[in-house]
Amino acid sequence: DAGVTQSPTHLIKTRGQQVTLRCSPKSGHDTVSWYQQALGQGPQFIFQYYEEEERQRGNFPDRFSGHQFPNYSSELNVNALLLGDSALYLCASSFSLQAGGDYGYTFGSGTRLTVV
Amino acid sequence: GESVGLHLPTLSVQEGDNSIINCAYSNSASDYFIWYKQESGKGPQFIIDIRSNMDKRQGQRVTVLLNKTVKHLSLQIAATQPGDSAVYFCAEGPPGATNKLIFGTGTLLAVQP
Numbered sequence: 652d653a654g655v656t657q658s659p660t661h662l663i664k665t666r667g668q669q670v671t672l673r674c675s676p677k678s679g680h681d682t683v684s685w686y687q688q689a690l691g692q693g694p695q696f697i698f699q700y701y702e703e704e705e706r707q708r709g710n711f712p713d714r715f716s717g718h719q720f721p722n723y724s725s726e727l728n729v730n731a732l733l734l735g736d737s738a739l740y741l742c743a744s745s746f747s748l749q750a751g752g753d754y755g756y757t758f759g760s761g762t763r764l765t766v767v
Numbered sequence: 768g769e770s771v772g773l774h775l776p777t778l779s780v781q782e783g784d785n786s787i788i789n790c791a792y793s794n795s796a797s798d799y800f801i802w803y804k805q806e807s808g809k810g811p812q813f814i815i816d817i818r819s820n821m822d823k824r825q826g827q828r829v830t831v832l833l834n835k836t837v838k839h840l841s842l843q844i845a846a847t848q849p850g851d852s853a854v855y856f857c858a859e860g861p862p863g864a865t866n867k868l869i870f871g872t873g874t875l876l877a878v879q880p
Contacts, residue, residue: 655810682866691775693856693870694811707867741810745866756868758810 655744655759663765664732670764672727676744677757682706683725685717686741688761694741700725701747729764737766775854777875786844788874790857795838799860801868802831802842806853814842814855844876852878 656675664670676683682701686694696709700719714730723744729736739761746755780786792800798819803811817824817831817840824831830843840857854875858868 684866686870691872693858693872694868696867696869699866709867743810756813756866758812760808760810 655742655757657740657742657759657762659762660760661763661765663767666732666734666766668732669728669730670732672729672740672742672762672764674725674727674742674744674759676723676725676742680744680746680755680757681723682745682747683719683723684743684745684756685725685727686743687711688739688741690738697727732766734766737764739763775872775875777877779877779879780847782847782849782878782880784847786842786847786851786876786878788842788844788855788876790840790842790871790874792838792840792857792859792871793869794859794861795835796862797859797869798862800831800833800840801858801860802829802840803856803858803870804851804853805856805873811856847876847878849878849880852876 654677658673684699685697687697688694697711697715698708698717699706703719716728719725741761742759743756801816802814804814805811815826815829815831817833822833828845832841844851854873856870856873858870
């Protein structure tokens with residue numbers, strides 16, 4: 652059973668460019684959350700998608716946007732890249748009706764984005 | 768911004784010893800807490816969780832303690848092994864939020880053989 656798959660694994664972009672990161676959730680999961688993890692820091696919540704809509708959003712500017720497709724996969728887009736956007740971007744999938752009340756997150760291995 | 772309060776300390780232990788990793792969380796109304804392990808080049812991996820109506824929960828070689836009075840969590844790892852070497856994060860689930868987690872900065876656990 653495949654877990655969460657993220658692509659690409661590494662990416663180098665120039666300041667001002669735009670980037671799209673992709674996530675395929677674990678089989679059976681319908682919710683995708685995106686996190687940004689700067690070096691030496693804990694992950695920071697960007698937003699969450701469920702039923703193809705953004706359900707929650709963290710403290711990130713509008714340059715960060717996303718999408719969820721009917722097959723539950725998701726994309727994270729970042730426009731007008733800044734040097735400070737360099738980080739590991741993590742995707743976590745979960746099932747909206749997770750029994751037991753726990754979050755049931757499964758994380759991918761992330762996309763390492765470097766902005767130069 | 769929001770954060771569970773940790774700077775990145777390093778805990779160095781000898782193989783076979785017990786490890787205790789501590790964490791302070793920010794929201795007294797948070798009702799769910801998780802410990803994650805993150806190895807280099809990988810995403811966070813679930814270790815153990817606890818709800819706010821509990822003080823203690825045990826898993827295999829791991830125990831989580833929750834002190835709501837002082838908003839403190841700890842993770843105890845028994846008989847620490849070299850494979851336990853990683854960064855450990857605590858995370859809290861704030862009330863009213865759907866599956867959103869707030870992470871701390873993490874603690875690097877280094878196990879000396």
